[in-house]
Amino acid sequence: MFYGKNHTPLNFVFTHNAKDFIVEEVPLYESSLEGEHLVLFIRKKNISTFDLLDKLANFAPKKDIGYAGLKDKNALAYQYISVPFKTDLSLIEDENIKILDSKRHNNKLKIGHLKGNKFFIRLKKVDSLNAKRLMTELDLAQKSGFPNYFGYQRFGNFNDNYKLASSIKKPIKKQSKKEKFLISALQSFYFNKWLDTRLKLSNLMDTLDIASVLKLKFQDFVDSELINPNLLDKLAFNKEDAVCLELAQEFKIPYKLLKHDICKHFPYGKYFEIEDLKVEYERFITQNIAPTGLLSGESSKNTKDALDPKICLSNAIESSFAKPILALGTRRYAWSFVSELKYEYKEQLAHFELSFFLPSGSYATSFLEYVKNGQL
Template sequence: MQLIYPLNVKNEFVFNSSPRDFTVEEIPLYEFTGEGEHLVLQVRKKELTTWEMLDVISNHVGIRRRDMGYAGLKDKHAMTIQYISLPAKFEEKLKAFSHDKIKILSMVLHNNKIRVGHLKGNRFKIRLKKVLGVQKDKLDSVLKWIDENGVPNYFGNQRFGTDGNNWEDGKKLIEGSLKIRDRKTKEFLMGAYQSYLFNQWLSKRMELSHLLEKFTEAETEQVLNLPKGSLKGTKSQPNFFKLVEGDVMMHYPYGRLFTVENLEEEAKRFAEKDIAPAGLLPGKKTKRAEGTAGLIESPFAEEINLNGARRYAWIQVTDIKKTYIEEKAHYELNFVLPKGSYATNVLDVLRGGEA
């Protein structure tokens, strides 16, 4: 899968996705009440998937995993701090809980079970190694660009399985050439295909933005086989990611969908980080792009028997902090991303992707 990134740079560094060099911490959507029938645990884990961690705790207290709540799935190859919930009656049993890869950091009562997506975002801590000499200055420069502009919101490789190709089974399920009985497995694989199509669409839009950096609107229309005049008003936009007529936008970081009508005005609002373009996860009951945006989106808008959605195509990276440890050649980064976004998008822009 070819993914295109906004900066044509090449930075060399080493990043190991390991608990020593990669930490992810959930930022709750709201404060917990301190009362109620549910117990919210702040849990630190390493070398386990969220499912494996839930199994360990559910087996300890003697309940089914489905009776527990969680806000998001976290990386196995990182140190992760996340929130889960279970019935408050198990508080005493949890005081005796001990595991070499799981630590319960805190417990607090709450009125509701935690649901998937009940997050503001995630805070990432990443250590880059072998950052030598001029590489440090180059990383500083790219990080400044990221702080000012944001990054594309590709789905990360972990969405596509160990071999990166589970979306192919999702496509076969949709085409009817593969049969799987288990509903959850089917929906997961078909969802991976939705994610693949989103990434392909985003790569096409990134290609358009790259072309407009180098060529005229008319030349870009020719390269992409778009109607004459369809990119009018795009090249002069202040953002790297260029909006086109008929794009679907969302208020940022939360809010309703709407369609671009005044290109100049919406590009200004995008530059001010008030709104952001929203790409298609194809399926049922989904708002479709119109006009030029609809033409570009059409090849990736397959009929899929799942509910579709719109997903931010461009996200902001906030609370960025960096430390350079010269004697170790370590470049340490802290930053916050919205929920559902991948730290690999920041790393890939820092490293320099395909262009």
């Protein structure tokens, strides 16, 4: 992935384990304390959320078990799971699972019933120079945000979840949870490729003079294997885009907005299409809105023909990554913002510890890769 930065990657060691990586869900709302469901607050380690659901299925019908989000296997994770109220969990015996609390609730938990997640991460083998660089990059990320890539966990141990999805032909309603997860990895793959493209374009818009940007062709920033070959040799901008490019260089944020981008109020709100770039840039840098990208699938917003000469650049790029996928189509923030950021450098141990909050859907590992400017 491209992160929109030109400096060399920072040097540190991140070990994905229960001591150095802790995540805790923050619920979207409090339990109602009444109803036919029981919301469990569970601490788990060394097992995935799917493994946890399989174990709970020994005590309650799997279809009646709900969860708000997937948590890493190689972490100490605190998450909420709902089961039918009368479920007897007294016989659960597993050293990797501990039920810390339980409360009655009216509804079964569903994906997205989550405000976000709190994280604690310990980095190791951090020398004083890289500690200073980490502090600088973290402060910049807190001010300007970071690209909302799907994390590598989405793609499996062998980075092939999205490839496995191609063999699934079932309609959406007949897919199992694991099949839906694999198909979502395919959506994630194309989203990441689209976001990578937008960041490469943004970097060129920021570093080249306007006259040079006006000469850019699609082949200068788009992977030729993923885009319509008839589009590669076409100019990306026209002379009327000069004002857009001036604004892009005026506002110092790594992701550059384009007219007709579809944005959304952050962290919640309605979608809208950009008309006045200056107004939306000002709201973007103050973290009131963020651009969004397409997760291809059924019922997603119709995209226009990328080769239509009247189409805008934003739609031309997005249309190139819109694919027929057996999933519900939607949109996702392309850019996210971190809050509650704290860090401490322990020089004698060469440890760098940080804690922060991310909204639902954002990956701590993607945030860390952005700060590092490289893969973990």
